Amino acid sequence: MPKIKVPKSAPSLDMTPMVDLAFLLVTFFMLTAKFRNMEPIKADPPSSTSLTQLPEKVMLITIDTAGRAYFDISGRGVREKLIQRMAVRYPGMKLTAEQVENFSKMGTFGQPVELLAQYISGDDEQKEALDAAGKGIPLDSLNNQLGDWIQEGYYAFMDDATENGATKEELKENGLRYAIKADGNTDYAKVEKVIDVFRDKQIFQFNMVTNLEGSEGTADANLDAH
Amino acid sequence: MAEIVEGGGGGGGGKHGKKKAKKGSARIDMTPMVDLAFLLLTFFVLAATLAKPKAMEIIYPKEVDNQDDKTKLDDALATTLLLGEHENEVFYYFGAFKPDTTQLMLTDFSTEGFRKIMLDKNSAVNDQVNQLKAKLESKEIDEPTYQEAYKQVVGSEKAPFCVIKTIENTKFKNVINAMDELNICNVRKRAIQDMAESEAIAVRQKSSELGLKKK
Numbered sequence: 508m509p510k511i512k513v514p515k516s517a518p519s520l521d522m523t524p525m526v527d528l529a530f531l532l533v534t535f536f537m538l539t540a541k542f543r544n545m546e547p548i549k550a551d552p553p554s555s556t557s558l559t560q561l562p563e564k565v566m567l568i569t570i571d572t573a574g575r576a577y578f579d580i581s582g583r584g585v586r587e588k589l590i591q592r593m594a595v596r597y598p599g600m601k602l603t604a605e606q607v608e609n610f611s612k613m614g615t616f617g618q619p620v621e622l623l624a625q626y627i628s629g630d631d632e633q634k635e636a637l638d639a640a641g642k643g644i645p646l647d648s649l650n651n652q653l654g655d656w657i658q659e660g661y662y663a664f665m666d667d668a669t670e671n672g673a674t675k676e677e678l679k680e681n682g683l684r685y686a687i688k689a690d691g692n693t694d695y696a697k698v699e700k701v702i703d704v705f706r707d708k709q710i711f712q713f714n715m716v717t718n719l720e721g722s723e724g725t726a727d728a729n730l731d732a733h
Numbered sequence: 734m735a736e737i738v739e740g741g742g743g744g745g746g747g748k749h750g751k752k753k754a755k756k757g758s759a760r761i762d763m764t765p766m767v768d769l770a771f772l773l774l775t776f777f778v779l780a781a782t783l784a785k786p787k788a789m790e791i792i793y794p795k796e797v798d799n800q801d802d803k804t805k806l807d808d809a810l811a812t813t814l815l816l817g818e819h820e821n822e823v824f825y826y827f828g829a830f831k832p833d834t835t836q837l838m839l840t841d842f843s844t845e846g847f848r849k850i851m852l853d854k855n856s857a858v859n860d861q862v863n864q865l866k867a868k869l870e871s872k873e874i875d876e877p878t879y880q881e882a883y884k885q886v887v888g889s890e891k892a893p894f895c896v897i898k899t900i901e902n903t904k905f906k907n908v909i910n911a912m913d914e915l916n917i918c919n920v921r922k923r924a925i926q927d928m929a930e931s932e933a934i935a936v937r938q939k940s941s942e943l944g945l946k947k948k
């Protein structure tokens with residue numbers, strides 16, 4: 508009977524495939540990771556047991572404890588169309604092509620249109636100063652800019668979707684959703700003011716951003732600007 | 734590319750012209766690299782899943798101008814939750830509000846508080862929902878049928894409803910808490926309204942009676 512030869516050298520494992528795989532996964536996660544845009548405000552949403560995830564295509568209004576409203580909408584193409592539409596509605600707002608580009612990459616903002624150009628071109632420090640002094644997007648009935656952002660945001664989204672060949676059925680299933688992220692300590696009346704602006708535009712269904720109960724402070728609404 | 738030379742000391746080996754190629758294959762210890770790769774992998778996997786925000790869906794009613802158009806609801810099915818200025822000012826009453834006779838009862842958002850009351854009040858609906866869930870789990874019905882049946886059950890005419898009433902500076906947190914409790918208790922017929930003046934007075938009275946203060 509032949510004897511099985513036991514190799515004398517230390518058993519060495521070829522790790523190359525494993526390393527290949529590991530790096531492949533690392534690369535994948537690094538590339539798919541969405542980096543958070545600098546957020547101009549801190550809003551710590553209340554916790555709930557809701558497990559529904561925030562929809563992908565979403566218009567997000569953030570409200571801080573002082574009741575200041577901030578606007579964000581996902582999708583770079585949508586944002587670009589949105590700012591162009593807003594420039595038509597507010598002819599006083601003159602934006603260069605570069606500023607339009609920067610706006611489309613930007614995240615949440617809370618500036619009146621009068622200061623928007625300055626805000627877009629500003630560096631981080633200037634933005635911070637503007638945010639600290641700002642009162643959010645005006646939403647009172649005389650100067651309801653938030654309402655205009657919402658309306659134009661909807662149209663911009665629809666334009667973008669049609670351009671990308673989305674059908675009516677698809678849009679019904681997976682259209683633009685509206686989310687409100689308010690700090691837990693905000694007065695409800697201030698949240699209601701924003702909701703009333705939406706209701707004026709015949710929008711009645713909202714996703715309230717919440718933290719999952721028991722994991723306070725981990726969830727954060729980040730929209731990508733891609 | 735960096736050259737990998739095996740063994741110490743032999744680095745400068747070889748004369749000007751010819752370099753002697755080593756016979757044995759060059760092996761590097763890959764363990765640290767693998768460690769690093771997996772560390773990064775773990776980080777990105779965890780970071781990717783943790784950043785998903787959750788959302789709670791709330792549907793607001795359309796404004797109704799004409800009072801006659803408003804849905805008539807049976808007072809016997811009504812529970813009203815009054816949320817005051819402070820986080821612990823949570824009161825409720827059943828039926829219609831009568832300024833002189835209605836007694837506000839204090840509650841909270843713990844599992845023993847408002848949830849117990851609503852589960853109790855809504856027990857008929859909850860029993861039906863549990864039956865449906867059991868059917869869904871035993872694959873007797875499929876998901877769409879379940880959703881449809883669920884909607885029917887929670888939206889039925891006999892299902893109790895809840896009105897959440899707020900004042901100007903009720904905290905958003907409390908409203909969400911209340912909605913959350915109603916979700917847990919399968920109370921889908923609910924509304925958020927402004928508190929009437931008479932109710933606000935009753936809340937203030939009751940809370941000074943009980944000595945409720947900001948935590």
